[in-house]
Amino acid sequence: MAQRHLDPTGPVAGPAPTGDALAGYLRGQATEFLRALRLHRENGAGAGGSEGSVDAALALRRAARRISASLHTFQPLLDTDWSEGMRPELAWVSGTLAMEHAYTSRLDRLLTALHRLSGTDVTAPAAGSRAAGAARVGAAAPRDAGLRNPPTSAPERSNLTVGAAKAGALLDRQLTLARTRAHSTALQAMGSSRFHAIADKVAVLASEVPLKPTAKTTDLRPLATAAHDRLSDAVTSLPLITAGHPYNAAALIHGLSPDTVPHPQDAPWHQVRLLLRLHRYAREVVLGDPDGTSGLRLLAAGQALNQHRDASEAAAAAAQAARTPRIAPATAYALGVLHADQRHEVEAARFTFQQCWQKEAVSTG
Amino acid sequence: MAQRHLDPTGPVAGPAPTGDALAGYLRGQATEFLRALRLHRENGAGAGGSEGSVDAALALRRAARRISASLHTFQPLLDTDWSEGMRPELAWVSGTLAMEHAYTSRLDRLLTALHRLSGTDVTAPAAGSRAAGAARVGAAAPRDAGLRNPPTSAPERSNLTVGAAKAGALLDRQLTLARTRAHSTALQAMGSSRFHAIADKVAVLASEVPLKPTAKTTDLRPLATAAHDRLSDAVTSLPLITAGHPYNAAALIHGLSPDTVPHPQDAPWHQVRLLLRLHRYAREVVLGDPDGTSGLRLLAAGQALNQHRDASEAAAAAAQAARTPRIAPATAYALGVLHADQRHEVEAARFTFQQCWQKEAVSTG
Numbered sequence: 254m255a256q257r258h259l260d261p262t263g264p265v266a267g268p269a270p271t272g273d274a275l276a277g278y279l280r281g282q283a284t285e286f287l288r289a290l291r292l293h294r295e296n297g298a299g300a301g302g303s304e305g306s307v308d309a310a311l312a313l314r315r316a317a318r319r320i321s322a323s324l325h326t327f328q329p330l331l332d333t334d335w336s337e338g339m340r341p342e343l344a345w346v347s348g349t350l351a352m353e354h355a356y357t358s359r360l361d362r363l364l365t366a367l368h369r370l371s372g373t374d375v376t377a378p379a380a381g382s383r384a385a386g387a388a389r390v391g392a393a394a395p396r397d398a399g400l401r402n403p404p405t406s407a408p409e410r411s412n413l414t415v416g417a418a419k420a421g422a423l424l425d426r427q428l429t430l431a432r433t434r435a436h437s438t439a440l441q442a443m444g445s446s447r448f449h450a451i452a453d454k455v456a457v458l459a460s461e462v463p464l465k466p467t468a469k470t471t472d473l474r475p476l477a478t479a480a481h482d483r484l485s486d487a488v489t490s491l492p493l494i495t496a497g498h499p500y501n502a503a504a505l506i507h508g509l510s511p512d513t514v515p516h517p518q519d520a521p522w523h524q525v526r527l528l529l530r531l532h533r534y535a536r537e538v539v540l541g542d543p544d545g546t547s548g549l550r551l552l553a554a555g556q557a558l559n560q561h562r563d564a565s566e567a568a569a570a571a572a573q574a575a576r577t578p579r580i581a582p583a584t585a586y587a588l589g590v591l592h593a594d595q596r597h598e599v600e601a602a603r604f605t606f607q608q609c610w611q612k613e614a615v616s617t618g
Numbered sequence: 619m620a621q622r623h624l625d626p627t628g629p630v631a632g633p634a635p636t637g638d639a640l641a642g643y644l645r646g647q648a649t650e651f652l653r654a655l656r657l658h659r660e661n662g663a664g665a666g667g668s669e670g671s672v673d674a675a676l677a678l679r680r681a682a683r684r685i686s687a688s689l690h691t692f693q694p695l696l697d698t699d700w701s702e703g704m705r706p707e708l709a710w711v712s713g714t715l716a717m718e719h720a721y722t723s724r725l726d727r728l729l730t731a732l733h734r735l736s737g738t739d740v741t742a743p744a745a746g747s748r749a750a751g752a753a754r755v756g757a758a759a760p761r762d763a764g765l766r767n768p769p770t771s772a773p774e775r776s777n778l779t780v781g782a783a784k785a786g787a788l789l790d791r792q793l794t795l796a797r798t799r800a801h802s803t804a805l806q807a808m809g810s811s812r813f814h815a816i817a818d819k820v821a822v823l824a825s826e827v828p829l830k831p832t833a834k835t836t837d838l839r840p841l842a843t844a845a846h847d848r849l850s851d852a853v854t855s856l857p858l859i860t861a862g863h864p865y866n867a868a869a870l871i872h873g874l875s876p877d878t879v880p881h882p883q884d885a886p887w888h889q890v891r892l893l894l895r896l897h898r899y900a901r902e903v904v905l906g907d908p909d910g911t912s913g914l915r916l917l918a919a920g921q922a923l924n925q926h927r928d929a930s931e932a933a934a935a936a937a938q939a940a941r942t943p944r945i946a947p948a949t950a951y952a953l954g955v956l957h958a959d960q961r962h963e964v965e966a967a968r969f970t971f972q973q974c975w976q977k978e979a980v981s982t983g
Contacts, residue, residue: 367874369867369870369871370870370871370872370873370874370875371872371873371874371875372871372872372874372875414874414875416874417874499864499865499966499969500864500865500962500963500965500966500969502734502959502962502963502966505734505735505955505959506734506735506737507735507736507737508735508736508955509732509735509736509737509779509781509782509952509955510735510736510737510779575947575948575951580947581947582940582945582946582947582949582950583940583950584947585947585948585950585951585954586940586950586951586953586954586957587874587954588951588954589950589951589952589953589954589955589956589957589958590870590873590874590954590955590957590958591954592951592954592955592958593954593955593957593958593959593962594867594870594873594958597865597867597958597962598865598867600865601864601865601867604864604865
């Protein structure tokens with residue numbers, strides 16, 4: 254069943270995909286990387302960034318992740334020194350570029366949640382609003398958007414509502430500062446000689462993939478299957494039976510204990526998120542499907558794990574903000590409600606993943 | 619389908635139950651009431667109460683609720699003046715006796731939740747412990763008790779853990795005070811001439827039920843069906859589609875808004891809880907099943923609504939405690955987490971009810 258889980262080893266007809274398919278995929282992603290880089294430079298790089306530069310950074314990271322993942326999964330077909338030198342550099346690029354976006358969407362997630370919880374507008378002022386709005390539109394629509402965004406009642410004043418407003422202002426201050434720093438770091442990185450060296454290497458890759466001589470006749474599918482098996486093994490170790498029981502309250506266990514930032518119970522899920530991504534990209538290579546439009550359930554499972562990661566980090570940010578000295582009790586109370594709310598989003602994401610995974614197993618098993 | 623929902627109108631063979639069945643049921647419950655009252659007096663009535671007196675109070679309320687409900691549902695068969703005079707008095711008895719137990723189990727629920735959330739022992743000292751323990755044993759086992767009570771790690775000290783401990787102490791102080799007051803009120807009530815008058819009436823009822831002359835030939839089932847239909851109608855107005863989607867986050871909507879104690883969205887569920895009880899008792903009368911051992915799904919649905927009520931009130935108590943002047947931010951944060959946790963228990967209870975109700979409809983529809 255583990256092997257049948259990966260579509261390509263089954264229904265694909267015709268000759269086995271080999272090094273040529275890998276080379277084609279890598280050339281395509283390298284071209285995407287360069288295109289996105291050009292777009293990013295054309296769109297400028299002010300704080301918060303224009304919509305174009307935000308899209309360009311996303312596309313740049315998207316291509317960098319796929320190149321890096323392919324070098325990892327299909328390493329036996331590639332020049333060893335080259336790919337071992339390349340991978341950490343690509344990881345550095347995508348990691349550095351990811352931070353600004355992460356802080357933007359974290360703030361947006363937390364302010365949206367506070368809004369839902371308080372029935373008042375706690376949206377951050379100027380600096381964050383455009384980027385936050387973009388992130389909101391870009392994010393996967395929650396399965397019950399209608400429920401979560403009821404018509405806003407007129408702003409009401411009370412101790413606790415003021416608490417929500419103050420909590421929103423505090424989070425806005427802290428996460429905007431972090432985002433500004435991340436933006437500077439990313440700008441610095443992209444102007445560095447290290448980055449230029451990587452861009453040069455990717456430019457070469459766009460025309461010439463350093464395959465080993467044997468690659469032309471090597472079947473890619475066993476390597477893709479191995480990536481799938483690493484994912485399957487990791488999923489097996491997840492508490493999926495618990496996750497499949499709605500309202501199991503597992504995500505909040507020890508939520509008030511001191512060592513919950515980051516929450517240790519989340520780590521195996523984060524690991525599965527990375528392995529699922531490797532599996533998806535390997536599938537793209539083998540199926541010749543660079544946009545990954547097949548495998549919608551896999552995509553849904555991956556999105557659930559993204560939600561899991563985002564909610565986990567948002568919950569941690571709320572807990573962290575509650576440790577700010579000299580905040581008012583009402584602010585701390587609102588942050589406590591917000592933290593618990595996000596931990597329940599963590600639990601909800603696990604439930605969604607469990608459901609996706611179960612269906613995936615049924616449909617291909 | 620609405621009528622078939624009520625088992626007795628279907629599978630019961632033999633002659634239709636009439637006023638004799640009602641009289642038998644009322645005599646039985648009146649006898650139970652008197653037995654419980656004797657037990658209560660024998661067991662004394664110290665603060666917190668002995669285990670015997672707690673059990674006796676439960677039994678007393680249990681019988682009072684059943685008598686009162688039967689007078690309501692089957693009113694056309696009974697002497698009007700008598701039953702109209704009797705019902706508010708029985709409601710007063712069961713309501714007054716309920717308060718002490720409610721505060722005890724609310725405190726227990728909140729401390730258990732804080733324990734689960736913090737991984738430390740925040741159990742209240744002396745005064746509450748025995749009664750709380752009894753309530754814990756008496757409560758319906760949560761479906762995932764194992765998950766909710768992981769092995770306790772050694773107490774850890776930090777800002778937030780101290781917050782949980784302080785929140786526990788605050789709730790203990792406030793709810794113990796409320797319970798002590800409720801205990802005094804109940805003692806006063808049971809020593810009052812008003813209570814003695816009720817006890818006298820129940821003593822008469824134990825041997826002589828004031829049926830109308832027509833009652834001997836009146837079929838009870840249409841009246842029981844009417845009670846069922848009132849329940850069905852009320853359930854129809856509940857947001858069951860939302861409730862059936864796990865993690866719909868509906869219970870926390872406006873959780874930080876000022877008018878959430880009590881939470882307006884809970885009211886229709888509380889109403890269904892009362893109507894379901896009336897239906898269950900009517901079923902007991904018609905089926906001649908005074909212990910209500912048939913209809914396990916109905917019982918489960920009722921327990922879910924009890925959990926709903928308990929979690930709703932516990933969440934309100936946490937929010938209320940957070941309004942105490944001059945508490946530390948860490949205490950307020952812990953109360954916020956606790957409030958949200960209990961609101962999710964509210965949501966979980968709605969989900970459970972939805973599942974029970976669906977099965978009930980399928981099995982009898």
